[in-house]
Amino acid sequence: MTDEAPRFRDYSLTGIDARPGFEPGQWYSSPIPRKRLKQLMRRSDRKGLINNGLWIGLTVVTGCLLVATWGSWWALPAAFVYGIFYGSGADSRWHECGHGTVFKTRWLNNVFYHLASFMSLKNPYLWRWSHTRHHTDTIVVGRDPEIAFPRPPSILGMFTNLLYLRSGLKEFDRMIRLSLGRLTDDEKQYLIESERPPAFWTSRVHLAVHLSVVGVSIWTQSWLPLMLIGLPSFYGSWLHHLLAATQHAGLAEDLPDHRLNSRTVYLNPFFSFIYSNMNYHVEHHMYPMVPFYTLPELHEEIKNDCPPAYSSSIAAYREMIPAMLRQRRDPNHFVRRPLPEQANPTPHYVRPQFVYAT
């Protein structure tokens, strides 16, 4: 027996664990007839506008409520609700419009993509490319820049991030850095040269707007402008982070099968609306062409080939937290999701240095 400390892997994209990922064809997809898949992939401006129109409408109405109640105790519940629409609603919409699947009309996707990116403090160019890599190499160590819980995972970090304190502050830091035209070594790995100038300019615009809001707040001697723009990305994004933490935490790394490295969780209609159905995360990763409003149908189509969905976020957390606690000591531990008997087996794959034991 040895007392050697466990070796945790290097999650950076330029470190000792950075190696090539899987070939695209190695990733498993549950079979769906082409005709059906085409129906599921169909885009609808009407559905996109109803959902996003409702979201924008509710954000504006609750923002007006916050203004109207400012100075009274009623401003607290108003800020609570406004923050959810602004901070949590924007984060999932950034993601959906980034895939370009929400609207059939391209410019509508772009408009909402840029708006939601600003509201969630994300650089739209950098994140498009980071998310592209996340889909190519989902939870592949040394390849995926969006592994939210590298081992050893921080449970405290997970909860402090409910107020966006971990990743939101990182995004602000990034906004300043990109405004100065600087990229980290990891960012250089995935943001191609031609997209760097627009990324830098967008960060400058975002920063200028945020600084203007700070200026107006100082000038008016009031927190209200900041409570409307900027701060809701922090105080209102808790619902998004609460739901999004379940996507991959505690599951397998380096495995080309989204059924085993992602979770599908059933949610109530309000949470699903805020989160744009991203709770169907296995389905989203397997078929990123399918718009969020069709994901429940896709789920029905492939669920017999997938591990059972979680009945609620609480059920997912019940599994995640103990697994993450154990991962703090044991870097090789992860939750093994059970495939139903009739499901196709996980594909055979080879990636050096790490063996998935079934």
Add this chain to the structure above:
Amino acid sequence: MSNWTRACAVDDIEEEDLIRFDHNGRTYAVYRSPSDEYFCTDGLCTHEQVHLADGLVMDYIIECPMHNGQFDYRTGKAMRSPACVDLRTYPVRVENGQVFVEVE
């Protein structure tokens, strides 16, 4: 030297759809537009070499199934990142209900 090769029958492709066509170790994508014209491009996305045949045709756009990059399949022009490099296109002709592609 021109090299016209039969790719498929016209009815093998649904309207506003595409199929994969392999020839001499290369993969092509053959499209049928909403107005019943036929086109051909390389079959693999220029971003990460994913088969476009699993993608979605919308009017004259093919969207890649992997990262939603888009191309105009009439010209091969990359229309949406992460697809940034144009697709190669190939001449197509339809004769007696068959689609022929001029490949290399």
